[in-house]
Amino acid sequence: MDFKSSEQPARTTGPRSEDALPETAAAAVKVVIVGGFGVGKTTLVGSVSEIRPLTTEETMTQAGVGIDDTSGIDGKTSTTVAMDFGRISINEELVLYLFGTPGQERFWFLWRGLFEGALGAVVLVDTRRLEVSFDVIGRLEERSVPFVVAVNSFPDAPEYPMEELRGALDLPESVPIVPCDARQRSSSRNVLVTLMRYLQGLAMAQEAS
Amino acid sequence: MSHPGGGDWEEASPERLYVITGGRSSTSAPVELDLVTLIVARSRPKPGMQPEHAAIIELCQSPLSVAEVSAYTGLPVSVVTVLLGDLLADNRVVARAPVPPARLPDRALIEAVIDGLQKL
Ligand SMILES: Nc1nc2c(ncn2[C@@H]2O[C@H](COP(=O)(O)OP(=O)(O)OP(=O)(O)O)[C@@H](O)[C@H]2O)c(=O)[nH]1
Ligand SMILES: [Mg+2]
Numbered sequence: 225m226d227f228k229s230s231e232q233p234a235r236t237t238g239p240r241s242e243d244a245l246p247e248t249a250a251a252a253v254k255v256v257i258v259g260g261f262g263v264g265k266t267t268l269v270g271s272v273s274e275i276r277p278l279t280t281e282e283t284m285t286q287a288g289v290g291i292d293d294t295s296g297i298d299g300k301t302s303t304t305v306a307m308d309f310g311r312i313s314i315n316e317e318l319v320l321y322l323f324g325t326p327g328q329e330r331f332w333f334l335w336r337g338l339f340e341g342a343l344g345a346v347v348l349v350d351t352r353r354l355e356v357s358f359d360v361i362g363r364l365e366e367r368s369v370p371f372v373v374a375v376n377s378f379p380d381a382p383e384y385p386m387e388e389l390r391g392a393l394d395l396p397e398s399v400p401i402v403p404c405d406a407r408q409r410s411s412s413r414n415v416l417v418t419l420m421r422y423l424q425g426l427a428m429a430q431e432a433s
Numbered sequence: 434m435s436h437p438g439g440g441d442w443e444e445a446s447p448e449r450l451y452v453i454t455g456g457r458s459s460t461s462a463p464v465e466l467d468l469v470t471l472i473v474a475r476s477r478p479k480p481g482m483q484p485e486h487a488a489i490i491e492l493c494q495s496p497l498s499v500a501e502v503s504a505y506t507g508l509p510v511s512v513v514t515v516l517l518g519d520l521l522a523d524n525r526v527v528a529r530a531p532v533p534p535a536r537l538p539d540r541a542l543i544e545a546v547i548d549g550l551q552k553l
Binding site for chain 2: 239249272278280309312314318323341409413420426
């Protein structure tokens with residue numbers, strides 16, 4: 225097999241120098257923001273990220289698969305799915321990455337290990353389309369991924385008291401549910417802190433047992 | 434969302450991705466790579482390297498996650514993982530593994546994250 229890759233120049237545009245992580249960055253953790261289309265995942269990631277959100281893509285037809293099958297090469301059967309992410313340097317050693325991913329489970333497998341090893345997840349809910357959230361919440365529970373629910377406030381969305389939403393989403397008492405405006409950094413940060421406090425509680429309960 | 438810098442690889446076709454990886458879809462990486470494994474180059478790119486390998490080494494002069502390498506090169510994570518496997522096997526980069534799942538939820542870790550978020 226010939227390497228023809230030198231025909232095209234490699235792109236070397238990297239992070240801006242001020243976006244480079246310090247040499248001391250030793251380990252990273254991740255949090256997944258999951259929700260339906262247009263619910264504000266990218267907005268939330270962007271409002272707290274220290275870098276401009278980046279996009280990584282994956283195709284449904286994996287590289288190399290179906291190479292002998294011309295229908296696969298046409299790209300007709302391949303779908304590209306994008307995932308946005310941002311970054312927060314927690315301290316000199318620790319980096320937090322936030323990944324925004326669509327609520328439909330059929331996309332999750334593309335990002336092998338996305339939820340595996342994640343600290344937890346934020347389920348972003350649009351009250352105009354609660355159905356999407358049922359599925360997501362069910363899947364996270366199955367995978368034992370700890371999560372909190374954030375309710376994005378769109379102007380034309382019906383307003384429910386949080387406790388009514390808890391009932392509608394069939395959420396256990398223990399799972400925090402918070403209103404949020406993903407466009408505001410302080411509000412988005414509050415969502416993340418809510419998740420962390422929840423995880424802190426889980427960790428303390430584990431220590432105690 | 435846009436790719437920063439724009440570039441030649443945005444439209445990378447399945448054939449082209451196949452060429453870049455030499456047709457391999459799994460990795461020879463001695464370690465399991467996560468989206469947030471941090472990659473650091475051990476040296477500068479060497480002349481004669483496959484351009485994609487050289488580009489990754491160039492990018493990883495300071496630590497960078499696998500996800501960022503994918504975003505900046507415009508290559509899918511699956512392809513980047515194969516390329517990183519080569520570079521790891523050749524000792525050209527090192528991988529700093531994420532906090533292992535077995536340690537989660539780790540209270541000290543969570544509390545460090547809370548501290549960091551409060552400084553935002
Ligand atoms: N009023 C209001 N609008 C918001 C909020 N969050 C996001 N939006 C708007 O909703 C639209 C969609 O937001 P995105 O962040 O792109 O949503 P997304 O979930 O990333 O969308 P997809 O990636 O396409 O699924 C944008 O026009 C945002 O400005 C919010 O909290 N309140
Ligand atoms: Mg988005």
